[in-house]
Amino acid sequence: MTATSDFIQTRSPVLFIIFNRPDTTAQVFNQIKKAKPKRLYIAGDGARNERPGETQLCEAARNVVNEIDWECDVKTRFQDVNLGCKDGVSTAISWFFEHEEEGIILEDDCLPADSFFSFCDNLLEKYRYDTRVRHITGCNLQQGKKWGDASYYFSNITHVWGWAGWRRVWKDYDKDLKRFDESSLRYEIGKIFQDSFILDSLEQIFKELKAGKIDTWDYQLGFLNYLNNGLCIIPNVNLISNLGFGTGSTHTVNTDSPYANLPVGSLTKIVHPRYFLPEKQADLFTLSHDFNIEERERRHNLLRRKVKRWVKEKLMTNE
Structure with a gap:
């Protein structure tokens, strides 16, 4: 058992990834400010030329640097051009791990609980050299369900709404998944998940990532975890609230999602x-929620019954 405190100064360096949302940036930064990291990295992607007013929004978000009022070594990496979700975020994380062996990563819409920082501090240290563990997340999407009597459980899934990790893992990051091919993916992932609908979904995502059809960085980290048989630590209580659901978001646009603004x-x-x-x-x-497995199984079983009934009727007609 390890004692923690909600308000102790974090021992870990923090990477804060921002973009064009000064409102959520300020909320997340206020939590970072309470944790007072001794080393803070701030990375911001550039504005998109086709979006009027975005340059001003990016500049307003970057002004968060002016709010640093504690003793802190600050490094910034602000892009002049827009790199997009995949390159903008992944290059920021690579920059962070060029300087640090381990640390905490927060995006501008991931609001951490006070105890998120001490949770990451303790587990970064405990599993620093344990290669079975590849990821620590702060978000719990189990809708109140707890697994076991410990403070956290192990998962094969990699959540990135507020997380911590090590250079030892990120050095293997492959944003284009060049080392892997489609022909063996289903077989290999099938050693972890047996549900055909989950495998269908993961296979489709993998193909779209390889084809450059999805502008994101995080699915790749998930696949690398699967294909390295790694574990992710998930707290048994939610420690991150995603503020980013809505029309201004790139991916999390559904404000009715059960994952939106979860209490911490x-x-x-x-x-x-x-x-x-x-x-x-x-x-x-x-995964059943993410890939709508229950509804897909219902439709599949309905179709199968219809086909079975049609075949039976045809056989009876031909008798």
């Missing part, structure tokens, strides 16, 4: 799991 909890002490195994049912719960 607190961890005042950390109890470690007894067993080093992923919670498969927790992962299935998340």
Whole structure:
């Protein structure tokens, strides 16, 4: 058991990734300000020329630097041109890990609980050299369900709404997944998930990533975790609230999503799991929601019954 405090100064360096939302940037920064990291990295993508007023919004978000009022080594990386979600975020993280062996990564719409920082501090240290663990996340999408009696559980899924990690993992990051091919993916991922609808969905995402049809950086990190048989640490209470759902978002546009603005909890002490195994049912719960598995199975079974009934009617007609 490890004691934590909500308001202790974080030991870990922090990367803060911002863009064009000065309002959410300010909210997240206020939490960083309470944690007072001794080393703070701020990265901002450039404005898109086709978006009127975005230059001013990016500049307003970058003014957060002026609010640093504690002793802190600050590094900034502000782009003059827009790199997009995939290159903008992944190059910022690479820049961070060029300077740091480990640390905390927050985007401008991921509002952390006070205890998120001490949670990351403790687990970054505990699993620093344990290559079974590749990722620590602050967000819990289990809608109140807890897995075991520890403060966190192990997962095969990599969540990136507020996370912490190590250079030892990021050095393998491959934004174009060049080392892997489609022919073996389903077989390899099938060693983790057996549901055909989940495999269909992951296979389709993989193909679209390889074809450059999805402008994102995070699915790649997830696939690298799957294909390296890695584990992600997920707290048993949610420590991150995503403020980014809405029309101004690139991907999280549905304000009715059950993941939008989730309330955060607190961890005042950390109890470690007894067993080093992923919670498969927790992962299935998340993926079933993300890929709409229940509805797809319902439609599939309905179609199968219709086909079976049609075949039976045809056989009876031909008798």
